Amino acid sequence: MDKNDIKQAGLKITKPRIEILKLLETSKKQHFTAEEIYQELLAHDTKVGIATVYRVLTQFVAAGLIMKHNFEGDQCVFELDRGEHHDHMVDMKSGRIVEFHDEVIEQRQREIAKEHGFELLDHSLTLYGEFKD
Amino acid sequence: MDKNDIKQAGLKITKPRIEILKLLETSKKQHFTAEEIYQELLAHDTKVGIATVYRVLTQFVAAGLIMKHNFEGDQCVFELDRGEHHDHMVDMKSGRIVEFHDEVIEQRQREIAKEHGFELLDHSLTLYGEFKD
DNA sequence: CTCAGTGCAAACTATTTGCAGATTT
DNA sequence: AAATCTGCAAATAGTTTGCACTGAG
Numbered sequence: 154m155d156k157n158d159i160k161q162a163g164l165k166i167t168k169p170r171i172e173i174l175k176l177l178e179t180s181k182k183q184h185f186t187a188e189e190i191y192q193e194l195l196a197h198d199t200k201v202g203i204a205t206v207y208r209v210l211t212q213f214v215a216a217g218l219i220m221k222h223n224f225e226g227d228q229c230v231f232e233l234d235r236g237e238h239h240d241h242m243v244d245m246k247s248g249r250i251v252e253f254h255d256e257v258i259e260q261r262q263r264e265i266a267k268e269h270g271f272e273l274l275d276h277s278l279t280l281y282g283e284f285k286d
Numbered sequence: 287m288d289k290n291d292i293k294q295a296g297l298k299i300t301k302p303r304i305e306i307l308k309l310l311e312t313s314k315k316q317h318f319t320a321e322e323i324y325q326e327l328l329a330h331d332t333k334v335g336i337a338t339v340y341r342v343l344t345q346f347v348a349a350g351l352i353m354k355h356n357f358e359g360d361q362c363v364f365e366l367d368r369g370e371h372h373d374h375m376v377d378m379k380s381g382r383i384v385e386f387h388d389e390v391i392e393q394r395q396r397e398i399a400k401e402h403g404f405e406l407l408d409h410s411l412t413l414y415g416e417f418k419d
Numbered sequence: 420c421t422c423a424g425t426g427c428a429a430a431c432t433a434t435t436t437g438c439a440g441a442t443t444t
Numbered sequence: 445a446a447a448t449c450t451g452c453a454a455a456t457a458g459t460t461t462g463c464a465c466t467g468a469g
Binding site for chain 1: 356357358375377378384386388390391394395398399402403404405406407408409410411412413414415416417418419
């Protein structure tokens with residue numbers, strides 16, 4: 154339940170935090186820019202400042218509640234961290250984002266890192282293209 | 287030879303363009319931010335404006351002479367396009383960037399795209415971590 | 420009551436653009 | 445000469461921060 158996650162992150166339970174987390178948890182859309190979240194909240198009777206949205210998102214990322222992605226373009230997108238690592242396919246026309254996970258690729262990444270004496274801490278794989286359906 | 291590349295891109299041969307391309311072609315360092323390129327040129331007796339650096343880089347990317355990457359962080363980095371596709375490992379401590387290419391991963395990406403009815407136009411894979419040597 | 424959290428506006432950073440003068444062809 | 449290119453300064457876009465007030469615990 155949302156509120157516990159917030160509390161466990163050492164943060165006070167406030168309206169903006171509850172609403173942002175609820176939005177990310179319940180929306181069919183999985184990926185949001187800060188601006189989109191801000192607009193969603195305003196549209197759903199929660200008055201917040203954009204600064205608060207950014208601050209809360211930053212704190213949630215630090216707390217491991219959500220993840221931040223840097224796809225092509227200028228804005229970052231945020232999504233709930235459901236604990237299952239995955240990569241993304243981004244439709245460059247529609248903006249649609251689909252997630253996938255592939256153990257073969259994950260495994261190769263680990264091997265490549267090891268071959269280079271590289272301690273792998275994180276990685277980001279994004280496919281850009283267009284869905285044909 | 288540099289100048290031909292510039293000309294073939296439909297661009298006039300000017301000092302900023304020649305120097306930027308030369309820097310990317312001859313430096314041991316392969317990846318530069320716009321600011322770094324700007325500073326390099328200034329340090330090597332070529333007076334340019336940062337705006338020109340950005341404009342030229344944008345044109346070079348459009349012409350396929352160089353590539354632009356969006357790693358974590360706020361700045362983009364540019365590197366010469368030598369025609370050989372590769373991915374990157376970024377050392378989060380030192381900033382060192384090492385390139386690699388893996389056919390297994392490339393192949394899996396194509397398969398995954400196909401499985402999802404996705405026309406793959408581009409992709410970006412970056413490993414973040416730390417070199418242990 | 421205390422300290423963390425908030426909204427607002429101002430500050431910042433990376434990048435882009437308008438414009439008048441300079442340069443390439 | 446014609447068209448492109450450049451530097452400068454101003455404009456933008458996304459994000460961050462200072463500050464006085466508000467609200468959670």
